[in-house]
Amino acid sequence: xxxxxxxxxxxxxxxxxxxxxxxxxxxxxxxxxxxxxxxxxxxxxxxxxxxxxxxxxxxxxxxxxxxxxxxxxxxxxxxxxxxxxxxxxxxxxxxxxxxxxxxxxxxxxxxxxxxxxxxxxxxxxxxxxxxxxxxxxxxxxxxxxxxxxxxxxxxxxxxxxxxx
Numbered sequence: 001x002x003x004x005x006x007x008x009x010x011x012x013x014x015x016x017x018x019x020x021x022x023x024x025x026x027x028x029x030x031x032x033x034x035x036x037x038x039x040x041x042x043x044x045x046x047x048x049x050x051x052x053x054x055x056x057x058x059x060x061x062x063x064x065x066x067x068x069x070x071x072x073x074x075x076x077x078x079x080x081x082x083x084x085x086x087x088x089x090x091x092x093x094x095x096x097x098x099x100x101x102x103x104x105x106x107x108x109x110x111x112x113x114x115x116x117x118x119x120x121x122x123x124x125x126x127x128x129x130x131x132x133x134x135x136x137x138x139x140x141x142x143x144x145x146x147x148x149x150x151x152x153x154x155x156x157x158x159x160x161x162x163x164x
Contacts (some may be wrong), residue, residue: 119159
């Protein structure tokens with residue numbers, strides 16, 4: 001595969017439909033298992049997307065929301081909250097075409113370098129059945145809690161061992 005530049009840009013109102021379809025793509029396997037009409041699936045997913053968006057905006061007031069742009073294409077989104085005690089990855093989602101191409105790994109490595117430089121751990125939540133769980137384990141994240149079909153995971157940078 002030819003190398004593509006990964007960039008980030010600010011999310012704007014025109015991105016909402018893309019963000020909805022990105023969200024729906026992360027639920028495709030789950031939706032394939034329910035016996036609903038297309039309209040019922042659409043209504044459910046739109047409601048869930050709106051609820052997730054509202055929850056993130058209320059819970060993580062200072063989070064940075066970005067579109068992941070690869071080449072000339074919107075490929076996904078990233079939401080990061082730089083807190084005093086950690087760098088929290090709230091969401092990292094890629095459209096199906098862009099998955100398993102090293103983009104997520106590269107973004108995680110960059111965030112891990114930032115956490116190392118700031119001498120803070122990096123934390124995230126992941127669904128227990130998510131394919132991304134394997135990536136996080138491979139990248140050195142450890143499970144620190146489990147609840148509601150989610151794991152809270154943490155990566156501790158080498159700079160914390162030196163500072164501690």
